[in-house]
Every structure is written in structure tokens, then in C-alpha cells.
Amino acid sequence: MKKIISLIMVVCLMATIGMATASADSVNGGTTTITYKEPDTYCVLIPETIDMTFENYRFQATDMNLAEGDEVFVTMGGLDENNYFPLTHENGVDTARKKVYYDYGSIPTDRLDMLPAYCVGYFSDEDTISRMGFMMINDGDMHFKAGNYTGTAEFTVELRESV
Amino acid sequence: MFNINFKKNKLIPIVVILLIACLVLVILLFSKCGNEQPAQNLNPDDAAVTWNGEQEVSRPTVDNKPAIAVPGIKEMIFIANQKEQKVNLYNPRENNCYFQMNLYAEDELVWKSGNVSPGDGFYDIELTKTLPQGERQGYLIIKCYKQDGTELNSARVKFKLSVVPQ
Numbered sequence: 001m002k003k004i005i006s007l008i009m010v011v012c013l014m015a016t017i018g019m020a021t022a023s024a025d026s027v028n029g030g031t032t033t034i035t036y037k038e039p040d041t042y043c044v045l046i047p048e049t050i051d052m053t054f055e056n057y058r059f060q061a062t063d064m065n066l067a068e069g070d071e072v073f074v075t076m077g078g079l080d081e082n083n084y085f086p087l088t089h090e091n092g093v094d095t096a097r098k099k100v101y102y103d104y105g106s107i108p109t110d111r112l113d114m115l116p117a118y119c120v121g122y123f124s125d126e127d128t129i130s131r132m133g134f135m136m137i138n139d140g141d142m143h144f145k146a147g148n149y150t151g152t153a154e155f156t157v158e159l160r161e162s163v
Numbered sequence: 164m165f166n167i168n169f170k171k172n173k174l175i176p177i178v179v180i181l182l183i184a185c186l187v188l189v190i191l192l193f194s195k196c197g198n199e200q201p202a203q204n205l206n207p208d209d210a211a212v213t214w215n216g217e218q219e220v221s222r223p224t225v226d227n228k229p230a231i232a233v234p235g236i237k238e239m240i241f242i243a244n245q246k247e248q249k250v251n252l253y254n255p256r257e258n259n260c261y262f263q264m265n266l267y268a269e270d271e272l273v274w275k276s277g278n279v280s281p282g283d284g285f286y287d288i289e290l291t292k293t294l295p296q297g298e299r300q301g302y303l304i305i306k307c308y309k310q311d312g313t314e315l316n317s318a319r320v321k322f323k324l325s326v327v328p329q
Contacts, residue, residue, distance in 0.1 A: 040237045043255065045223050045230040048307070048315045060225050062232065072235065077319070152314055154304075158321040159237045 041065045042072055042123070046155045050136070051148065052087065052096065056103075058133035059121035066125065069162025071111075074121030074130070076100065077154035083118075085136060087149035096144035098136040105132045120155075223257050231307050231315065232258055236322040243296040243326045246289050252276075252303070253284025260307045260315055267302040268294055268324055278308065294326045 043063045047054070059074055066072065079085055084097040100120075104112065107122055115122065121130040223230040232255040241248045254262040261278040266288075273290045301324030307315040 040235075042235040044233050044235060044318075045225050046233055046316055046318055047225065048229040048231055048260070050316065054228075057225070060230070062223075063234075070237075152316050154317045154319055155233075156319040156321060157233055157235055159235055 038065070040067055040070055040159060042159065044072065044074060044121070044123075044155075044157050046074075046157075049150055050085065050087070050153055051150045052098070052138075054098070054136050056133060056135050057120070058103075058105075059123075059130040061123055061128050061130070064123065064126050064128055066123070066159070067162070070124070070159060071114075071162075072121075072123040072157065072159050073116055073119055075116050075118045075156045075158075076120045076134070077118070077156065078151070079118055085151060085153065087151040089145055090148045090150075091145075094145040094147070094149075096149045097139075097142070099139055101135045101137060103133045103135060105130075107131045116158075229259065231260060231318070233305060233318040233320065236301075236303060236320050238323045238325060239301055241290075241294055241324065241326045242329050244293045245329070246291075246293055248288055248290060250285055250288050252288070254279045254281050256282035258307075260309055263306040263308065265304040265306070266290075267304065269299050296326050296328055299324050299326070 041063050042061055042065070045060045045062070047057060061072070076085075079100055083100045085100055087096045087098065089095065100118075102120065107115070111122070115132075120132070120134040122132045123130055223232050234253065234255060239250065252264055252266075258281040261280060262276070263278060264274075264276040265272055266274040271292075273292060273294070274288050276285065279285075301322045303320040303322070305318045305320065307317055309315060
């Protein structure tokens, strides 16, 4: 009987000590190191279409959460070697073209050489408005058939890690 | 009679110690649970209205021109030598167009979607072929269409495609 009671006492004592230790741990905290990498997120807004009224454009973005030094570039496809963008008349036959000019805005000068070809948008840090934009202008000596013209472009969006 | 009393006398301290141990245990248990805030009567927000499903929200625009929200991707990780893969590919709910998504590993089309409505997306996809381990350039070409089929501008999202062993 004595042995049984002693055993019960030992178990109770151990349980009490164990709980006290656990309680102390929760107060003082452990020394476990937890490493967690938050992934970059970003969402770029591109125009739905491009038409003759399209002149100035500066990309916007939402949910921007980039790692230090990471950059997002937006490039425009469909331009010829002279930076002309083709548009098609609503009759489906006639065509027009507008020339794209780049507005480098507030891009740091040391980043200008890093821009890919046909770059029309640039974001870094937590920018929600692109630091550069582009303009589409009619060449003065070109005359096109009256009417509505539209065109579609492919915009490439790319995140580059800092080097 | 004496014998029984003697036994009882020996048992009393043991029982007292046991009771104290149990008491300490109970106090510790209560002190752990005692951190919770006491229940209070909460008042409902009178400004809230009966929910009848989602309303039409404002569409993305840039300079008052309609725009398409294109989610960026930095890296996509696939498991080598299996077709089933986990992804996060979606058409943001604020868009007003369908997404047709085409996934490329280098220049090879490995998956494509049908017309994905705003607010819909994919968590699990099945590739047309398995990919060997290694890093390569990945592309997601997103073709955008209005509901009437009118083609809109499209997007090409470039990212690092890492194929890792299981």
C-alpha cells in the first residue's frame, strides 16, 4: 500500500513540476529560430485596348510587395523597329499606325541602361504607379481614313531580382 | 483497534500531501486557462445590411480607361516527373473579361485553360507532359476576351520555373 501511495505521489510531483516548467517556458519564450520568406506579390494593370485616342499611359499596380531591390518591368510587344504600333480601321481593311515614345519619368539614371527593349513600365519598392510611361503620337505627315481604329498589344510583365 | 488507528495516523500526512499536489495542479491549470478574456455581451453593427450576394464593384481603370489586372509571378515550383502540379493561377475578381491562360516551359506549351471568369482560378493543374528536374524560363500567356468574344490586349508573365525532385 505504501509503495502504491509513494508511486502516486511521485507521478503527481512529476506532473506538477512538468506543468510548472511548461508554464515558465510560455512566459520566458524559447530560443527557436523560425525562418520565413514572404514571397513577392504584384499585380499590374494593363489597358484593355489601344485606339487612336490613346496618347499618354502610365501603368498602375496593386498588391505591390517586392523584396528589397527587386524590380518589375513591363514591355510592349507588336512594335516595329521604328517603334510604330499598327492599328486597324473598323472596316477591317484600312490601317493606321502610331509612334511610341518613351517617357522615362523618374527612373534612376543608373537603371536606364538596365531597361529591356520596348520597356514602357517600371516599378520598384512599393510603387503603385510606374516610374516611366509611354506616349503614342500620330506622325504629322500621315493621313488615315476617317473612322475608328483599334489594336491589341501583348504586354510582358517580368520581375527581376536585385543583383 | 489500536492497530487501525495507527495505520490511519500514518495515512493522514500522505493524503494531505496528495491533496496539496492536486491543489497545485488545479491552480496551475486554472492559471493557464485564466488568460482568456471574460465573455462580454457584443452588440451587432447597426450599419450592416442583409447580405444578398455580391454587388457590382468598380472595375480597374487607369486614366479613366478600362484596364485588366494581371497578377505577377516571380517563381513557380513544379515536382519533377509528374503531371499533376499545384499552382495559384487566377483571374482577379475585379476584371471584366475572360482569361485564357497558356503555360509555357521555355517555348513548350505544357498547359492551357479554357475561358476563366473573373474570380475563378486553378489550384491544381495537369500538365500535358512531365518535366525533368532543373530551372528554366516559364511564361504564362494570358489572352483576354470580352464576353462577346472581342479580343483585348494580352499579357505575358515571365517567371522562373523550378522543377524539383519529389
